Amino acid sequence: MFNRLYVHIPFCVKKCHYCAFVSRTPEKDELTEYPALLLREMLLHAPAARPLDSIYFGGGTPSLLQPLQIARLLEKFAVYLGLSADAEITLEVNPGTMSHNALKEFRDAGITRVSLGIQSFDDAFLVRLARIHTTEQSRQAFRDAREAGFTNISIDLIHSLPGQGLEQWRDEIRHAVQLGPEHISIYGLTIEEGTPFARSYPANSQELADDDLSADMFELADELLTAAGLEHYEIANYARTGYRSQHNSGYWKRDGYLGLGVAAHSFLRDGHGVRFSNPDNLEEYRQGVTSGHLTQAGTCQLTQAEAIAEYMFLGLRLAEGEDLHAFEREFGRSLESVYGSTAADLVKFGFLIQNERGLALTNRGMLLSNQVFEKFLP
Numbered sequence: 001m002f003n004r005l006y007v008h009i010p011f012c013v014k015k016c017h018y019c020a021f022v023s024r025t026p027e028k029d030e031l032t033e034y035p036a037l038l039l040r041e042m043l044l045h046a047p048a049a050r051p052l053d054s055i056y057f058g059g060g061t062p063s064l065l066q067p068l069q070i071a072r073l074l075e076k077f078a079v080y081l082g083l084s085a086d087a088e089i090t091l092e093v094n095p096g097t098m099s100h101n102a103l104k105e106f107r108d109a110g111i112t113r114v115s116l117g118i119q120s121f122d123d124a125f126l127v128r129l130a131r132i133h134t135t136e137q138s139r140q141a142f143r144d145a146r147e148a149g150f151t152n153i154s155i156d157l158i159h160s161l162p163g164q165g166l167e168q169w170r171d172e173i174r175h176a177v178q179l180g181p182e183h184i185s186i187y188g189l190t191i192e193e194g195t196p197f198a199r200s201y202p203a204n205s206q207e208l209a210d211d212d213l214s215a216d217m218f219e220l221a222d223e224l225l226t227a228a229g230l231e232h233y234e235i236a237n238y239a240r241t242g243y244r245s246q247h248n249s250g251y252w253k254r255d256g257y258l259g260l261g262v263a264a265h266s267f268l269r270d271g272h273g274v275r276f277s278n279p280d281n282l283e284e285y286r287q288g289v290t291s292g293h294l295t296q297a298g299t300c301q302l303t304q305a306e307a308i309a310e311y312m313f314l315g316l317r318l319a320e321g322e323d324l325h326a327f328e329r330e331f332g333r334s335l336e337s338v339y340g341s342t343a344a345d346l347v348k349f350g351f352l353i354q355n356e357r358g359l360a361l362t363n364r365g366m367l368l369s370n371q372v373f374e375k376f377l378p
Helices: 030-048 067-080 100-109 123-129 135-147 166-179 196-200 211-227 246-252 282-291 304-315 324-331 335-348 363-367 369-374
Strands: 002-009 049-059 083-093 113-119 153-159 183-188 231-234 237-239 257-260 265-268 274-277 297-301 352-354 358-361
Touching: 002 030, 002 246, 002 265, 030 049, 030 067, 030 257, 030 282, 049 067, 049 246, 067 083, 067 100, 083 246, 100 135, 113 123, 113 135, 135 153, 135 166, 153 166, 153 211, 166 211, 183 211, 211 231, 211 363, 231 246, 246 304, 304 324, 324 335, 324 358, 335 352, 335 358, 358 363, 363 369
Parallel strands: 002 049, 002 257, 049 083, 083 113, 113 153, 153 183
Antiparallel strands: 183 237, 231 237, 257 265, 265 274, 274 297, 352 358
C-alpha cells in the first residue's frame, strides 16, 4: 500500500558537476514519449494505491516537461490512484528553464508547490557547480512563481562549496531570507563517486570545507533561519508554520510511496515494508514497461529488526523525534526494551534528549547524525 507518489524525470539540459542522480540530456523524442511510459507503469501498481496525499516530480529537471504533459499525468493519477482534495503536488524547477507563462501554466495544470533548485546566490559558485542559471534568473524565477499564484515555494541551497567561507555562506542565507520563501532546504556538499567534482576535489583537497567549517555553516544557517521565523523541523529543512514538506515528511515517517520512472525507488507498506527500485537504464525501463513485466532491482522485504532500525534513523531526522507510544503501537514492543542502553548512552553524551513524548536529536546530535544513526542499526 502507498499514499505518496514520486515521479522521476531523468532529463537535464546539462549535468551539474556535483550530481550523482540518474539524469542526462534527452535524445530525440524522449521527452515526448516518457510520460506515456510513466502512465503504463502506473497501471501496473494501481490496485495497491490509496488516495494520494502528495505527488513529487523530481529529477533531473522535471520542468523540462510541458505543462500539458504534467496536467495529463495528474489527471490520470487522480483517476487510477486517487487524489486527496488537499494533496500537495510539488514540481522541482531549475530557474534556468522557467518563464512566467510556464509557471502559470504549471499552476493551472495542478502543481501546488514549486521547489527552486537555486543552490547558490553567487554567480561564481554557480559556474563552478555547472548550473545553467544565474543569480538574477533565480530571483526572477521566484518573482515569477509568486506572480503565477504559488503560495508555497521552497528553495534549495548548498553549503561547504569548494572555496566557500563562512561570511559568503552568511550572504547566501541573507539572500534566501530576503526572498521570503515558505520553505528552505540546506544541504552540505557531498563529493559523489563518478562525478566531475570527485575528479576535481579529492578527499585531501584544500578547497573543501573541513568538518569544523561545515559545522559552523550548519549552525549559522540554523541561527539565521530560525531568527527569521522558520521552524527547523528536520535536519536539513526549515519551514514557516504550516509549510513543512508533506511529501518528504512522509518518507521520514515511513509512509508507503511508489516511485515511477527510470531509477525511481519505492517503499510499500507490506508487512514490515518492502523496498525496490526501477532500472536506471532508459531502454531497459522502456522494454519492461511496454511488456508489462518491469524488472525491479534490489527488492528487499524488511525484517522487523530492519524496520525498527529504519523507524529510528528516519524518524529521528524530524525535530520532534520518536514517539514512545507510536513505536510500541507499530512494533508491539517498547522502545526501551529494544534500545534502552543505546538511547541512555546517547542522552548521556548529549546527542539525544529524552522527554515525556520520546527521544529527539539535540543540535549536537544533528551535526553528527550519521554517527548517531549507526547506533540503531541491527
